[in-house]
Amino acid sequence: MTATLSAPSWRSNLRAMTAIARKDFIQYLRYPMNAVFNVLQPLIWLTPVYFLGKTFASPVGNVGFAGYSGTTDYMSFILIGTVLANFITTVFWGMGYSLKTEMDAGVLESNWAAPVPRPVFLVGRTLASITITAAMSVVMLILGAWLFGFHVSGNVLAALGVAVPMLIALYGFGFAFAALVLLMRDANTMIDVSNFLVTLLSGSQFPVTVLPTLVLLVSLALPLTYGFDAVRGLLLGTNTLLPIPVEVLLLIVFMVVMVWVGLVVFRRVERRCRVLGTLNMH
Amino acid sequence: MVAHETLSRRSVGSDLRAMGAVAGKELTIARRYPSFLIAVLVWPVLLPLAYILGAKALAGPHGGSLPAFEAATGTTDYVGFIVIGTLLWGWLNMTLWDVGFFIRNEQMRGTLESNWLCPVPRGALLIGATLTKLALSLLFLVISIVEFRLLLGVNLLQGNLALTLLIIALIIPSIYGLGIAFASLVIRFKEANAMVFLVRGVFMIFAGMTFPIAVLPGWMQAVAMALPLTYAIAAMRAVVLNGAGLADIRGDLLALVAFGVALPIVGYLAFGHMARRARRHGDLGQY
Numbered sequence: 001m002t003a004t005l006s007a008p009s010w011r012s013n014l015r016a017m018t019a020i021a022r023k024d025f026i027q028y029l030r031y032p033m034n035a036v037f038n039v040l041q042p043l044i045w046l047t048p049v050y051f052l053g054k055t056f057a058s059p060v061g062n063v064g065f066a067g068y069s070g071t072t073d074y075m076s077f078i079l080i081g082t083v084l085a086n087f088i089t090t091v092f093w094g095m096g097y098s099l100k101t102e103m104d105a106g107v108l109e110s111n112w113a114a115p116v117p118r119p120v121f122l123v124g125r126t127l128a129s130i131t132i133t134a135a136m137s138v139v140m141l142i143l144g145a146w147l148f149g150f151h152v153s154g155n156v157l158a159a160l161g162v163a164v165p166m167l168i169a170l171y172g173f174g175f176a177f178a179a180l181v182l183l184m185r186d187a188n189t190m191i192d193v194s195n196f197l198v199t200l201l202s203g204s205q206f207p208v209t210v211l212p213t214l215v216l217l218v219s220l221a222l223p224l225t226y227g228f229d230a231v232r233g234l235l236l237g238t239n240t241l242l243p244i245p246v247e248v249l250l251l252i253v254f255m256v257v258m259v260w261v262g263l264v265v266f267r268r269v270e271r272r273c274r275v276l277g278t279l280n281m282h
Numbered sequence: 283m284v285a286h287e288t289l290s291r292r293s294v295g296s297d298l299r300a301m302g303a304v305a306g307k308e309l310t311i312a313r314r315y316p317s318f319l320i321a322v323l324v325w326p327v328l329l330p331l332a333y334i335l336g337a338k339a340l341a342g343p344h345g346g347s348l349p350a351f352e353a354a355t356g357t358t359d360y361v362g363f364i365v366i367g368t369l370l371w372g373w374l375n376m377t378l379w380d381v382g383f384f385i386r387n388e389q390m391r392g393t394l395e396s397n398w399l400c401p402v403p404r405g406a407l408l409i410g411a412t413l414t415k416l417a418l419s420l421l422f423l424v425i426s427i428v429e430f431r432l433l434l435g436v437n438l439l440q441g442n443l444a445l446t447l448l449i450i451a452l453i454i455p456s457i458y459g460l461g462i463a464f465a466s467l468v469i470r471f472k473e474a475n476a477m478v479f480l481v482r483g484v485f486m487i488f489a490g491m492t493f494p495i496a497v498l499p500g501w502m503q504a505v506a507m508a509l510p511l512t513y514a515i516a517a518m519r520a521v522v523l524n525g526a527g528l529a530d531i532r533g534d535l536l537a538l539v540a541f542g543v544a545l546p547i548v549g550y551l552a553f554g555h556m557a558r559r560a561r562r563h564g565d566l567g568q569y
Contacts (some may be wrong), residue, residue, distance in 0.1 A: 033476050037476050044479070045486070047486070047487040048333065048486055048492040049492070051493035051497050051498065054497045055350070055355065055497055056340035057347075062340055063342065064340055064343075064348075065340050066342075068339050068343060078336075189320055193320075197328070200328075200332055200335075210335055210339045211335065
């Protein structure tokens with residue numbers, strides 16, 4: 001029997017995903033100003049951080065900061081955090097918000113009538129944006145090296161290896177988020193605030209050890225915290241919360257759990273929406 | 283025959299009525315989407331939090347780098363220093379979105395052309411909407427001040443309160459003049475989101491939101507001096523954190539007065555130009 005779209009196989013799912021990604025990519029290229037602002041926006045947000053660092057700096061650098069992090073290279077610490085946070089933002093908005101735009105455009109029901117598993121739709125919607133974010137991040141780091149003196153001394157390949165389970169764990173978050181969007185429909189403020197809180201608490205802009213004890217406990221419960229920590233430990237030689245191999249193991253466990261929980265929640269909510277017939281409401 | 287005051291025969295009274303009607307309509311729309319209240323409640327504290335925690339890390343575990351901060355700013359209260367910057371920047375940001383998008387939203391909804399056919403000066407329609415946005419901004423300011431006190435332990439009412447209120451009053455015409463000029467640009471260039479990012483980014487980089495202007499390179503300081511927000515942030519920090527008096531911030535206040543006169547005029551001229559241009563080109567309904 002040949003694999004067709006009506007008898008889904010992994011190959012047909014892959015085709016569906018690339019078709020969605022190609023469509024998103026074409027849409028992105030139609031608004032070239034966006035590309036410029038995707039690079040400029042994080043640099044604009046980083047400038048006040050850079051000058052804040054200057055305000056605290058003594059002639060020998062940010063020694064106070066080194067007391068917490070183990071490095072005086074404040075801006076490299078921040079830039080690595082910003083790049084990882086960009087990926088978090090991409091998955092949060094890519095999965096949650098893409099459902100919202102499809103609801104608004106009135107194409108969600110018809111798309112979902114296609115013989116493609118719904119999580120495949122969600123993953124497909126993030127492929128183009130993940131690729132774009134990766135390209136933008138490279139440009140941003142080059143500009144960061146020029147403007148803010150960004151440089152790394154550690155093992156870049158090992159750091160990328162750590163970032164992969166972190167990214168997959170994020171997809172678990174993304175599925176659960178998509179479920180919330182299906183339930184609540186108006187999701188902008190929710191996605192915006194959660195994205196901000198998650199990136200903040202996992203230490204995109206500072207070592208989490210500065211957090212008050214209770215908030216630190218929340219931070220330590222987030223898998224992303226260990227991702228940020230391990231990547232920085234590998235690239236900048238910063239103090240890490242736990243030994244790096246333990247952090248990587250935690251990330252892998254979190255990855256499996258988060259993806260499983262996210263998928264279960266998403267499937268349940270999606271079934272409930274189908275029963276209630278609320279998919280086309282927005 | 284006695285001429286009756288009607289809308290087709292305009293008077294000051296009819297213009298004011300139109301302004302009031304637009305202000306009321308905008309208020310009704312705002313009340314229909316109460317989710318904006320969540321944003322107003324959450325963002326004043328969330329926005330400075332990343333900078334405050336960053337500053338805590340920079341200060342070091344035992345505050346070892348605080349003397350460097352004090353030497354640059356005249357205070358060790360980095361939390362108060364940062365929230366004053368983010369509060370005023372947040373206000374400008376909110377105005378750019380609200381006032382800037384007022385005309386744009388009417389355009390998107392398809393009501394701009396029909397509204398502009400009314401025998402009412404177009405400026406009155408814009409000012410009416412601006413009044414509502416101003417009222418909502420003042421609500422944002424009050425909520426921020428209360429939250430800063432309760433959650434971050436920063437009392438923005440300390441120091442000379444009359445001077446603080448004067449600074450807030452003096453920055454209002456600048457912020458809304460900018461908002462109106464910005465709204466006109468949005469109609470002209472149509473890329474609204476990108477333009478908000480650009481304009482608010484300029485203020486974020488140059489106006490000293492999280493740092494003293496003195497740490498900027500010379501050319502950046504020159505740009506900072508051309509922005510009204512720079513003076514408002516510096517003056518408010520001096521009054522609230524350093525107990526400055528009128529004599530200490532006289533220069534900042536004069537600059538704010540000058541911007542407060544100039545920017546509404548710039549806004550008015552830009553709006554007039556945009557309105558004439560749109561009528562000439564007939565592209566008011568296009569977006």
